[in-house]
Amino acid sequence: MALMRILHHWPLDPFSREIRLALAEKALEFETRIEKVWSRPEPLLALNPAGTLPVLIDDGAGVRLTVCEAGPIAEYLEEAYPATPLLPKNPAERAEARRIANWFARKYDGEVNAYLLHEKLEKGAQGLGAPDPKALRAGRDHLKWHLEYLAGLLENRDGLAGPRYCLADISAAAHLSCADYLGDVPWDQFEPARTWYARIKCRPAFRAILADRLPGLDPASHYADLDF
Amino acid sequence: MALMRILHHWPLDPFSREIRLALAEKALEFETRIEKVWSRPEPLLALNPAGTLPVLIDDGAGVRLTVCEAGPIAEYLEEAYPATPLLPKNPAERAEARRIANWFARKYDGEVNAYLLHEKLEKGAQGLGAPDPKALRAGRDHLKWHLEYLAGLLENRDGLAGPRYCLADISAAAHLSCADYLGDVPWDQFEPARTWYARIKCRPAFRAILADRLPGLDPASHYADLDF
Structure with a gap:
């Protein structure tokens, strides 16, 4: 079989x-x-x-x-499947990678997804009406704060949790890529985060994500652009 | 040192x-x-x-x-510290234990803690006024639904994720014990959940939890009672 x-x-x-x-x-x-x-x-x-x-x-x-x-x-x-590990070996980096994945699963999810994705995608899908501009503004404000935090982390290292690409980067890129599809990520104000995301966009593993198209909702024009 | x-x-x-x-x-x-x-x-x-x-x-x-x-x-x-494992060895039970811990960290937290603990503890500590009766009612309704779900899981097994006490039970008991301190768990309507929680209450590891006293807020009278 x-x-x-x-x-x-x-x-x-x-x-x-x-x-x-x-x-x-x-x-x-x-x-x-x-x-x-x-x-x-x-x-x-x-x-x-x-x-x-x-x-x-x-x-x-x-x-x-x-x-x-x-x-x-x-x-x-x-x-x-331990052959290609997504968590670092070193216990400190391992804890840091899980901390950041957890940050996106709980904090970013509650402060950004719960506003932007809920207003723009879930409400439409559930017939709950148009996005609330106040909620969108709040989500975008929170998103800026998260980007600032990521930019701070990236001052000292190439990946979010250490020198190497790992689960922290995967988790962060997965979440940010959804806001980016919707055109809500102000990359030009957060250069270190943009450089980091540009590197991730080039990874072969990211191709399927960049090829996603939601029926009736095109992505932002730069969404699949590797040189954005 | x-x-x-x-x-x-x-x-x-x-x-x-x-x-x-x-x-x-x-x-x-x-x-x-x-x-x-x-x-x-x-x-x-x-x-x-x-x-x-x-x-x-x-x-x-x-x-x-x-x-x-x-x-x-x-x-x-x-x-x-692998000597006393809190996750089962078997991959299926391991996934189940993590699923349930994740359930409490995200679903129960958003549907119960965000109402009961927020209204009764966080608002008071932050000087945000008295609990909103509507929010309390919603939190208690959600809690009943979660207890029903746990009772269903316990029909076929002694622990939440399998035959043995593990991280799933620890996570669930940690969350429920907070609502129980506040007197919000209707144990008498969920006998399988009560039997399960009574067993956990007897564990030596649970003693410090049962000894907790918040200044100015006594626990429900049955809180530390092993035969409740």
């Missing part, structure tokens, strides 16, 4: 993107299933009772495993 | 409780420093720019390490 690996995802879900990137960096082939998460589809709820994405079905270890949520999937992939 | 391990925490912060329990289960001694997280103290921000708890300072591995946030600290402790 052929190896089966399926990722249930949604193209502009940052957590799904994090795992698409992680799988691609590890050169693990996978099929994708797009889930309209806002309509809480029964088959998805049967896989993940939280009704959230991504969900990975993996036969790689010989038995079929269902792994839910970006954080747990990333840890699973590290353990099951 | 004596071993130094310091946990920066707040007694009724569920994420701090998760790590106090994890350290106690692993029989790792530690000192505590209470942080008034809502006033965003500078020394805490220097340790963790997100300004959140817990933060662990650990000299155990020979070099001083700062590890921020419950999820990353739990993974660090598993790697640095």
Whole structure:
């Protein structure tokens, strides 16, 4: 039987993107299933009772495993496929990489995604009306603050958690790439963050992310541009 | 030099409780420093720019390490002190344990803590006025739904993620114990969850949690009662 690996995802879900990137960096082939998460589809709820994405079905270890949520999937992939590690070896850098991934999963998600993605994508998909300009402004303000924080980290190092590209960069790039699709990232005000993101955009693992097109919503004109 | 391990925490912060329990289960001694997280103290921000708890300072591995946030600290402790594992060995149970810990860190936190703990603790500490009865009702409704979900999981197994007590149980008990301090857990309507929690309350690692007393806010009368 052929190896089966399926990722249930949604193209502009940052957590799904994090795992698409992680799988691609590890050169693990996978099929994708797009889930309209806002309509809480029964088959998805049967896989993940939280009704959230991504969900990975993996036969790689010989038995079929269902792994839910970006954080747990990333840890699973590290353990099951250690050949191309996404976490640094050194305990201090490892803790730093997880801290930053956690920062995006909780802090950035609550302060940026909950405004920008909710207003621009989720409300439309759920028929909840037009984006609230006040909420959009708040999301963009928070985003600037996060970019400033990233720029500070990048003053002393090439990657967000240390000298090498790792899960911290993958997680941050996955989240920022969604805001960038929507044209909400003011790259010109945050040069160190732009240089960092430009390097990531060139990685082969990022190609599928840059090729995403949401029906009825084109990305910002610079979105897939490697020299933006 | 004596071993130094310091946990920066707040007694009724569920994420701090998760790590106090994890350290106690692993029989790792530690000192505590209470942080008034809502006033965003500078020394805490220097340790963790997100300004959140817990933060662990650990000299155990020979070099001083700062590890921020419950999820990353739990993974660090598993790697640095594997003697008493808190994650199951089996990949499926491991993924399930992390799924449930993640459920509490994101879903329960947003649906219950953001209402009950915010209204009853954070607003008071920050001088933001009395709890909003509507928000309290919403938090209690969400909590019932979460208890129902846990009761369902416990129909087929003794622990939340499998046959043995693990990080899933620690995470869930840490979160629920905060709502229980405030008297908001309707245990009598969720017998399987009560039986599970009663077993956890008897664990030596849980003693310090049951001894917590917040100045000016006594716990519910049954809070420390092992036979509630």
